[in-house]
Amino acid sequence: MTGTYVLRKGQSIDNSYSTPQSHGIDFSNSTLPANVNVxxxxxxxxxxxxxxxxxxxxxxATPAQVYTDFRNLTTTGVAEVLGIGSFPTMAxxxxxxxxxxxxxxxxxxxxxxxxxxxxxxxxxxxxxFSKLLLDGETFNSGGVASALFLSVVSNVTxxxxxxxxxINVENGSGTTKSLLHLTxxxxxxxxxxxxxxxxxxxxxTNGSTLNDISATVNAGWIKVLVGSTxxxxxxxxxxx
Numbered sequence: 001m002t003g004t005y006v007l008r009k010g011q012s013i014d015n016s017y018s019t020p021q022s023h024g025i026d027f028s029n030s031t032l033p034a035n036v037n038v039x040x041x042x043x044x045x046x047x048x049x050x051x052x053x054x055x056x057x058x059x060x061a062t063p064a065q066v067y068t069d070f071r072n073l074t075t076t077g078v079a080e081v082l083g084i085g086s087f088p089t090m091a092x093x094x095x096x097x098x099x100x101x102x103x104x105x106x107x108x109x110x111x112x113x114x115x116x117x118x119x120x121x122x123x124x125x126x127x128x129f130s131k132l133l134l135d136g137e138t139f140n141s142g143g144v145a146s147a148l149f150l151s152v153v154s155n156v157t158x159x160x161x162x163x164x165x166x167i168n169v170e171n172g173s174g175t176t177k178s179l180l181h182l183t184x185x186x187x188x189x190x191x192x193x194x195x196x197x198x199x200x201x202x203x204x205t206n207g208s209t210l211n212d213i214s215a216t217v218n219a220g221w222i223k224v225l226v227g228s229t230x231x232x233x234x235x236x237x238x239x240x
Contacts, residue, residue: 219236
């Protein structure tokens with residue numbers, strides 16, 4: 001069918017149990033006017049847990065790999081691609097124990113088999129996969145890149161004594177072999193950590209902090225909290 005279809009107020013498009021001959025909705029090669037979305041739903045208030053969009057399905061042997069959501073936006077100039085923006089907000093008056101900008105949950109049920117990765121990195125069951133590919137670019141002095149960037153902003157309210165962190169890790173069940181597993185496929189990382197020399201949480205000078213280790217054998221410390229007790233990991237200078 002060709003032509004224009006007008007959806008009147010209160011009507012809906014129902015393609016349940018249909019077998020489309022091509023894409024269900026196709027906007028290929030469209031050019032959007034300024035400040036216009038392909039699909040827009042302002043002031044649509046969810047009344048169910050699944051929210052604005054809900055899809056579910058099952059795959060088997062074919063295709064061998066499949067995306068639940070595939071998006072690819074390429075910039076050829078100064079336009080900056082920001083990926084997917086998810087901005088839940090607790091407004092004044094809200095009272096919630098939890099809020100997530102994104103949930104990534106991989107579930108492997110009893111009876112399923114996790115195949116061997118054969119020592120190959122990036123092969124496995126990962127709830128979150130982040131990869132930064134620097135492929136022959138021009139990298140200006142002062143440029144910054146990372147596979148993952150985390151930022152914590154604490155305004156007005158002092159939360160220094162609260163359970164606030166940039167990374168919060170739970171071992172939910174069983175015993176996990178490692179908190180961090182580092183694999184070098186070619187070369188390696190120059191440093192394990194890059195910390196500021198400001199005492200938060202590391203310093204290159206001892207002062208009166210390490211009272212049980214001679215200041216002549218180390219050059220600083222990293223502050224850690226073990227349970228509710230503060231302890232210091234000494235940093236040793238290069239042996240003369």
